Amino acid sequence: MTQHRNDTRTxxxxxxxxxxxxxxxxxxxxxxxxxEAAGYRVDLLDLHAEGFDPRMTEADQPDWGNREKTYSREVRDHMRRVLEADVVVAVFPVYWQSVPAVLKGWIDRVWNYGFAYGRSKPRLAGKRMLWLALAGAAADDPVTEGMHSLLEANLSEGIAYYCGFSHSRVGLLPDAEDRPQRVDAEGNLLVGDAVSGAGREAQYADFDRRAREFVEKFLAHEAVAV
Ligand SMILES: Cc1cc2nc3c(=O)[nH]c(=O)nc-3n(C[C@H](O)[C@H](O)[C@H](O)COP(=O)(O)O)c2cc1C
Structure with missing residues (x-):
């Protein structure tokens, strides 16, 4: 596999x-x-629309004795897409303080031994990663801060840095539900009234602004680091 390189960043x-x-x-x-407005060529990988199967297979199970193992055609295609990227931006809903199964399975199968890790210089070395994580919890819910730390530890430290990425950040986007949610001291899920009309417009405008800021900051870091 060769790394795609020209003036346009991917x-x-x-x-x-x-x-x-x-x-x-x-x-x-x-x-x-x-x-795209910032000049990137974008490869949009919609895991569900492309029918990605997150279940591990024998063909894609690592062989600890052979880091040159040839994985399935599907996984090799995904590896090529990762290699061609300068930056990877995952956009997902937080499920149980983690990533949904389809994204976890994509990492399990594609970020594989000999490709993403297991070499003194991993093939993903130097790439940058942004995890845009939409969460149902309210921004001022005490669980939100702990969720952010957990996601950083899991996704940035446990996965991206382990695989040689030079930069990884979790952009946590709480308040992703139109009905505010929080858990009370007894563990009950309290669901508020749905926001509607102008209130809803304002909520989503604010949500879009926060998402945009994470991407802007991420790209600013990219510009400094290049
Ligand atoms: C299985 C499941 C687990 C969830 N776990 C969490 C969680 O741990 N923390 C949280 O804040 N929200 C959690 N949520 C709420 C989702 O993050 C929220 O519904 C989603 O971000 C809304 O975006 P969407 O409309 O694009 O799905 C969970 C939702 C589901 C379905």
């Missing part, structure tokens, strides 16, 4: 959501437009 936007009318898909589309 962003791989990985969308992990089953509904194209979801806030997550909307955020991925806006992020794609923002990256």
């Amino acid at each position: 962003a791989l936007v990985v969308l992990a959501h089953h509904r194209s009318d979801s806030l997550t898909a909307h955020t991925a589309r806006r992020t794609t437009a923002q990256l």
Whole structure:
């Protein structure tokens, strides 16, 4: 596999959501437009639309005795897309303080031994990663801060840096639900009234602004680092 290089930088936007009318898909589309406006060529990988199967297979299971193992054609195609990217932006809903199964399976199968890790210089070395994580929890819910730390530890430290990425950040986007949610001291889920009309417009405008700022900051870091 050869690394794609020309003057245009490439962003791989990985969308992990089953509904194209979801806030997550909307955020991925806006992020794609923002990256394109910043001069990136964008490869939009919609895991559900492309029918990616997150289940591990024998063909894609690492062989610890052979880091040159030839993985399945599907996984090799995905590896090529990752290699061609200068930056990877994953856009997903937080499920159980983690990534949804389809994104976890994509990492399990594609970010594989001998490719993403297991070499003194991993093939993903130097790339940059942004994880845009939409969360149902309210921004002022005490669980939100801990969720952010957990996601950074898992996704940036446990995965991206382990695989040689030079920069990784989790952009946590709480308040992703139109009905505010929080958990009380007894563990009950409290769901507020749905926001509607102008209130809803304002909520989503604010959401879009926060997502945009994460991408802007990420690109500013990219410009300094290049
Ligand atoms: C299985 C599942 C697990 C979830 N776990 C969490 C969670 O741990 N923390 C949280 O804040 N929201 C959680 N949520 C709420 C989702 O993050 C929220 O519904 C989503 O970000 C909304 O975006 P969407 O409309 O694009 O799906 C969960 C939702 C589901 C379906």
